[in-house]
Amino acid sequence: MLRSAAGGMGKPIIRGQVGRRSLILVDGIRHESQQWGLDHAPEVDPHGAGRITVIKGAATTRYGQRASGGVVLLESLPLLRTPGVGGEVGAFGSSNALGGGGSARVDYAPARARGFAMRVEGNVARHRAAVAPDYALANTGSNTWNGSARLGYLRDTFDVDVGYRIFGTRLGICDCLAISSPKEFSSRIGARPPPGLASAQARFAIARAEQRVTHHLALARARVAIARAGELHALYAFQLDDRREYDRVRAGISGPQLRLLLATHTAELHFEHRAVALRDWSLEGIGGVTFGQQGNRIDSATALVPDYEQSSWGVYQVERLVHPRAELEVGARYDGSHRRADLRERDYLGQQATGNLDEANCRASGSGGVCEHDFHAPSATVAALVRPLAKVPELSLAIKLDSAARTPAVDEQFMNGAAPSFPIIGLGDGHLGVERTWAGETTARYDGAWLNVEGSAYASYVDDYIAFTPEPQEGPCAPLTCTIRGPFAVFEFRATDARFYGGELRVDLQAPRLPLSLSATGAWVRALDLTSRGFLPLIPADRYVVVGRWSWPDTRASAHGYLELNGTFVARQHRAELMQDFAPPPRGYVLLGAAIGAEFPGDHHVVHTSLVGTNLLNAGYREYTSLSRYFADEPGWALQLRLSIEFAVAG
Numbered sequence: 001m002l003r004s005a006a007g008g009m010g011k012p013i014i015r016g017q018v019g020r021r022s023l024i025l026v027d028g029i030r031h032e033s034q035q036w037g038l039d040h041a042p043e044v045d046p047h048g049a050g051r052i053t054v055i056k057g058a059a060t061t062r063y064g065q066r067a068s069g070g071v072v073l074l075e076s077l078p079l080l081r082t083p084g085v086g087g088e089v090g091a092f093g094s095s096n097a098l099g100g101g102g103s104a105r106v107d108y109a110p111a112r113a114r115g116f117a118m119r120v121e122g123n124v125a126r127h128r129a130a131v132a133p134d135y136a137l138a139n140t141g142s143n144t145w146n147g148s149a150r151l152g153y154l155r156d157t158f159d160v161d162v163g164y165r166i167f168g169t170r171l172g173i174c175d176c177l178a179i180s181s182p183k184e185f186s187s188r189i190g191a192r193p194p195p196g197l198a199s200a201q202a203r204f205a206i207a208r209a210e211q212r213v214t215h216h217l218a219l220a221r222a223r224v225a226i227a228r229a230g231e232l233h234a235l236y237a238f239q240l241d242d243r244r245e246y247d248r249v250r251a252g253i254s255g256p257q258l259r260l261l262l263a264t265h266t267a268e269l270h271f272e273h274r275a276v277a278l279r280d281w282s283l284e285g286i287g288g289v290t291f292g293q294q295g296n297r298i299d300s301a302t303a304l305v306p307d308y309e310q311s312s313w314g315v316y317q318v319e320r321l322v323h324p325r326a327e328l329e330v331g332a333r334y335d336g337s338h339r340r341a342d343l344r345e346r347d348y349l350g351q352q353a354t355g356n357l358d359e360a361n362c363r364a365s366g367s368g369g370v371c372e373h374d375f376h377a378p379s380a381t382v383a384a385l386v387r388p389l390a391k392v393p394e395l396s397l398a399i400k401l402d403s404a405a406r407t408p409a410v411d412e413q414f415m416n417g418a419a420p421s422f423p424i425i426g427l428g429d430g431h432l433g434v435e436r437t438w439a440g441e442t443t444a445r446y447d448g449a450w451l452n453v454e455g456s457a458y459a460s461y462v463d464d465y466i467a468f469t470p471e472p473q474e475g476p477c478a479p480l481t482c483t484i485r486g487p488f489a490v491f492e493f494r495a496t497d498a499r500f501y502g503g504e505l506r507v508d509l510q511a512p513r514l515p516l517s518l519s520a521t522g523a524w525v526r527a528l529d530l531t532s533r534g535f536l537p538l539i540p541a542d543r544y545v546v547v548g549r550w551s552w553p554d555t556r557a558s559a560h561g562y563l564e565l566n567g568t569f570v571a572r573q574h575r576a577e578l579m580q581d582f583a584p585p586p587r588g589y590v591l592l593g594a595a596i597g598a599e600f601p602g603d604h605h606v607v608h609t610s611l612v613g614t615n616l617l618n619a620g621y622r623e624y625t626s627l628s629r630y631f632a633d634e635p636g637w638a639l640q641l642r643l644s645i646e647f648a649v650a651g
Contacts, residue, residue: 012024012042012054012070012072013540013625014054014056014069014070014072015056015057015069015070015458015500015502015504015523015525016069016500016502016525016527016539016540017068017069017070018069018538018625020035020066020406020409020412021066021067021068021069021070021406022066022067022069022070022071022072023059023063023064023066023067023070023071023072024042024044024071024072024074025063025071025072025073025074026044026074026165026217027074027075027076027163027219028221028235028268029217029219029235029237029239029266030063030064030066030266031043031044031239032239032241032262032264032266032294033215033241033243033262034241034243034260034262035409035410035411036304036305036409036411036415036419036422036426037419037421037422040421041169041171043167043169043213043215043241044074044167045123045146045148045165045167046074047103047121047123047146048074048076048105048121048146048148048165049074049075049076050075050076050077050078051073051074051075052072052073052074052075053072053073053075054070054071054072054073055067055070055071055072055073056070056456056504057069057070057400057402057439057441057458058070058379058381058402058404058437058439058460059071060333060377060379060402060404060405060406061316061318061331061332061333061379061380061381061402061404062286062316062318062331062333064290064314064333064335065335065377065379065404065405065406065407066406067404068404068405068406068435068437076150077107079107079109079117079118079119079150079152079154079161080107080108080109080117081109081117081154082109082650082651083109083110083111083114083650083651084108084109084648084649084650084651085106085107085108085109085647085648085649085651086106086107086646086647086648086649087104087105087106087107087121087646087647088103088104088105088644088645088646088647089102089103089104089105089644089645090102090103090104090608090642090643090644090645091103091642091643091644092125092640092641092642092643093640093641094127094638094639094640094641095637095638095639095640096130096131096635096636096637096638096639097127097128097129097130097131097140097141097142097202097635097638098127098128098202099125099126099127099128099141099142099204100125100126100127101123101124101125101126101144102123102124103121103122103123103124103644104121104122104123105119105120105121106119106120106121107119109651110651111651115153115154115155116151116152116153116154117151117152117153117154118149118150118151118152119148119149119150120148120149121147121148121149122145122146122147122148123145123146124144124145124146125142125143125144125145126141126142126143126144126204127141127142127204128141128202128203128204129141129172129201129202129203129204130202130635131202131635131636132193132620132632132633132634132635132636133618133619133620133633133636133637134192134193134198134620134633135193135194135197135198135200136197136200136201136202137174137176137200137202137632137635138174138175138176138197138200138201138202138203139172139173139174139175139203139206139207139209139210140171140172140173140174141171141172141203141204141205141206142169142170142171142172142206143169143170143206144167144168144169144170145168145169146165146166146167146168147165147166148163148164148165148166149163149164150162150163151163156225157224157225158222158223158224158225159221159222159223160220160221160222160223161220161221161222162218162219162220162221163217163218163219163220164216164217164218164219165215165216165217165218166214166215166216166217167213167214167215167217168212168213168214168215169212169213170206170210170211170212171206171210171211171212171213171421172206172207172209172210173209173210173211173245173420173421174628174631174632175197175200176188176194176197176200176628176631176632177209177423177628177631178209178248178486179486179487179631180486180487181477181487182477182478182479182480182487184196185480185487185489185582185630188630188631188632189582189583189630192620192633194631194632197632208246208247208248208249209245209246209247209248209420209421210245210246210420211243211244211245211246211420211421212243212244212245212246212256213241213242213243213244214241214242215239215240215241215242216238216239216240216241216242217237217238217239218237218238218239219235219236219237219238220235220236220237221233221234221235221236222234228274229273229274230271230272230273230274231271231272232269232270232271233268233269233270233271233272233288234267234268234269235266235267235268235269236265236266236267237264237265237266237267238263238264238265238266239262239263239264239266240261240262240263240264241260241261241262241263241264242259242260242261243258243259243260243262244256244258244259245257245258245259245419245420245421246420247420256299257300257301257420258298258299258300258304258419258420259298259299259300260296260297260298260299260305261296261297262294262295262296263294263295263296264292264293264294265291265292265293265294266290266291266292267290267291267292268288268289268290268291269288269289270286270287270288270289271286271287271288272284272285272286273285273286275322278321280323280324281321281322281323282321282322283319283320283321283322284319284320284322285317285318285319285320286317286318287316287317287318288315288316289313289314289315289316290312290313290314290315290316291312291313292310292311292312292313293309293310293311293312294309294310294311294312295307295308295309295310296308296410302417303343303344303346303347303416303417304415304416304417304418304419304422305410305411305414305415305416306341306342306343306344306347306410306414307341307342308339308340308341308342308410309339309340310337310338310339310340310410311337311338312335312336312337312338313335313336313337314333314334314335314336315333315334316331316332316333316334317331317332317333318330318331318381319331324387325386325387325388325390325393326384326385326386326387327383327384327385327386328383328384328385329381329382329383329384330381330382330383331380331381332378332379332380332381333378333379333380334376334377334378334379335375335376335377335378335379335405335407336374336375336376336377337374337375337377337407338372338373338374338375339372339373339374339375339410340370340371340372341370341371341372341410341413341414342365342368342369342370343368343369343370343371343414344367344368345367345368345369347368347414347416348362348364348368348369349369350416351414351416351430352369356427356428356429356430356431357369357371357430358371358373358430358431361373361430362430371413371414371430373413375407375433375434376434377405377406377407377434378403378405379402379403379404379405380402380403381400381401381402381403382400382401383398383399383400383401384398384399384400385397385398386398394446394447394448395444395445395446396444396445396446397442397443397444397445398442398443398444398445399440399441399442399443400440400441400442400443401439401440402437402438402439402440402460403436403437403438403439404436404437404439405434405435405436405437406434406435406437407434407435408432408433408434408435408466408493411426411428411493412428412429412432412466412493413428413429413430413432413493414428414430415427415428415493416428418485418488422627423488423489423627423630423631424488424489424490424491424627425481425483425488425489425490425491426468426491426492426493427471427490427491427492427493428493429492429493429494429495431495432464432466432493432495433464433495434464435462435463435464435465435466435495436462436463436464437460437461437462437463438460438461438462438463439458439459439460439461439500440458440459440460441456441457441458441459442456442457442458443455443456444456449510449512450509450510450511450512451507451508451509451510452506452507452508453505453506453507453508454504454505454506455503455504455505455506456503456504456505457501457502457503458500458501458502458503459499459500459501459502460499460500460501461497461498461499462497462498462499462500463497464495464496464497465495465496465497465498465536466493466494466495467493467494467495467496467498467529467536467537468491468492468493468537468538469491469492469493469494469537469580470489470490470491470537470580470581470582471490471491471492471580472490472580472581472582473490479582480582489582489630496529496530496531496532497529497530497531498527498528498529498530498536499527499528499530500525500526500527500528501525501526502523502524502525502526503522503523503524504521504522504523504524505520505521505522506519506520506521507519507520507521515550515551515552515553516548516549516550516551517548517549517551518546518547518548518549519545519546519547519548519549520544520545520546520547521544521545522542522543522544522545523540523542523543523544524542525539525540526539526575527539527575534577534580535575535576535577537576537577537580537581538624538625539573539575539576539625540573540624540625541570541571541572541573541585541588541624542570542571543568543569543570543571544568544569544570545566545567545568545569546566546567547564547565547566548564548565548566549562549563549564549565550562550563550564557600558598558599558600559598559599559600559601560597560598560599561597561598561599562595562596562597562598563594563595563596564594564595564596565592565593565594566592566593566594566595567590567591567592567593568590568591568593569588569589569590569591570588570589570590570591570621571588572585572586572587572588573585573624576624582630583629583630585624586621586622586623586624586629587621589619589621590617590619591614591615591617591619591621592615592616592617593612593613593614593615593616594612594613594616595610595611595612595613596610596611597609597610597611604647604648604649605645605646605647605648606645606646606647607643607644607645607646608642608643608644608645608646609642609643610640610641610642611639611640611641611642612639612640612642613637613638613639613640614637614638614640615634615635615636615637615638616637617637618636618637619636620633620636621633621634622634
């Protein structure tokens with residue numbers, strides 16, 4: 001699920017876990033950016049991903065701390081290994097938000113320099129402000145561009161490649177987030193259209209408030225095959241995330257009110273040993289070490305998060321025993337990190353006075369204060385898969401037990417303020433420690449000729465779970481708090497013991513001898529605060545999706561043609577603490593979608609076309625897991641048209 005906010009921003013949610021617990025890997029590299037924005041979009045280019053894979057459940061043993069909820073893997077298409085030229089050019093357009101763009105990718109492997117391969121790709125897009133069913137989400141336009149280049153030398157026994165990516169975006173911040181009084185805040189929640197938004201207009205122009213983000217990624221990696229032993233892999237990456245946010249200010253001020261520079265170095269060395277035959281079994285495995293260094297610098301007149309330096313390391317080993325009818329996996333990992341946060345004098349004294357800082361790890365220094373923490377996070381996993389019936393190899397049963405650990409993020413410890421793209425005041429807790437999870441899940445799967453069924457059930461206990469909770473205030477601005485910048489809702493990070501449990505079901509049915517297929521999925525998650533004996537906030541509601549597809553026969557002119565109709569039902573989140581939030585959970589909603597697409601092959605090319613419609617009934621709805629639900633609806637109906645030409649010419 002992609003949690004979206006007005007204007008198209010979003011983050012993945014995996015089994016109720018958002019952001020810090022759902023890791024994004026881009027070509028094997030941990031994506032590093034500012035984590036404090038609940039609705040910030042990841043600074044990644046989906047056009048550059050040849051394949052996107054979602055790993056559900058804790059995967060910390062292999063991928064590290066931020067994978068306690070799951071992992072999203074974005075993998076580029078491999079470079080050419082045979083001489084030739086290939087690539088793809090395309091264009092796309094959308095009705096809501098109105099706009100479009102283009103993309104291009106060129107791969108080249110020269111015949112006179114066997115083994116060398118290179119790639120250049122890029123895309124650009126511009127969109128107008130989005131439109132909700134009854135009004136425009138003014139100032140949510142966007143300009144986005146991406147570029148990348150890779151050069152590799154590929155042989156049977158070793159590979160070396162280097163690359164560089166740059167992602168740039170300029171996003172307007174919805175005018176609907178600006179409020180002048182608690183009364184206006186309350187009216188935005190229930191009225192349709194909300195007061196002050198009925199006359200809003202959707203324009204391409206972007207005005208303050210806005211955010212501009214540039215993300216750089218440089219990488220180098222190598223693979224060496226060691227005879228009869230396995231393969232050794234090495235990776236180094238550098239990322240620089242430059243975020244600038246511009247608030248509404250008086251005339252004559254042109255610069256950003258907030259700028260954050262996040263620089264990250266990562267390195268990994270891992271070894272995949274060859275499969276070892278053990279009678280009917282084979283032993284496969286991977287082990288490695290990781291290193292990281294990160295520094296954050298903030299330039300702002302007000303506090304939000306402090307400057308900090310952080311170093312980290314990890315060591316892991318995962319082994320798998322594989323049998324035609326069974327698999328067994330065992331893994332362990334240990335991560336350590338050291339963090340130094342430098343707080344400004346006003347921020348340090350203020351948080352010290354409220355008891356927010358851990359005095360054992362913080363001290364006065366110069367004109368401010370320094371807080372240093374050492375964290376240790378062990379993880380382990382045991383998993384088994386069996387095919388219990390020899391005559392039914394399509395049936396498999398799996399069970400997995402995990403112990404995972406996650407250190408608190410800097411904003412969870414020290415956040416103290418608001419930002420133009422963060423329309424609330426967030427308050428950290430300097431006493432937070434390592435969040436430890438004990439989890440288990442079981443999955444049954446059947447892959448038949450015309451029927452595929454997969455069902456999963458999972459449960460976890462989290463010790464010192466770091467929750468982000470709404471905190472209604474008392475006083476003249478209740479339930480908000482009054483500041484010189486206006487009224488704001490207040491959210492706080494706090495530790496509590498928690499229990500998660502839920503299930504997922506997917507059924508795919510292919511009609512025998514007919515070009516018809518039906519797919520249905522359901523997802524349920526429950527999250528309990530064991531300390532207060534209530535419910536945790538910001539947990540997704542029950543979700544159901546049904547998709548019907550008709551695939552017409554291939555002809556000499558076209559292939560893989562389809563017509564699709566889909567529906568999504570999201571229930572109202574009834575498991576929420578109504579007295580501890582600024583608004584009740586929004587009502588449930590139904591979204592209707594449709595799609596049509598086909599491919600048209602040629603001698604050396606294939607033309608891909610698709611037309612996708614979303615929210616075709618133009619339903620007005622709000623997403624419970626998004627902060628924008630307090631201010632405005634999600635966008636209304638939209639059509640997306642895509643056309644691309646993929647080509648390949650042998651060298």
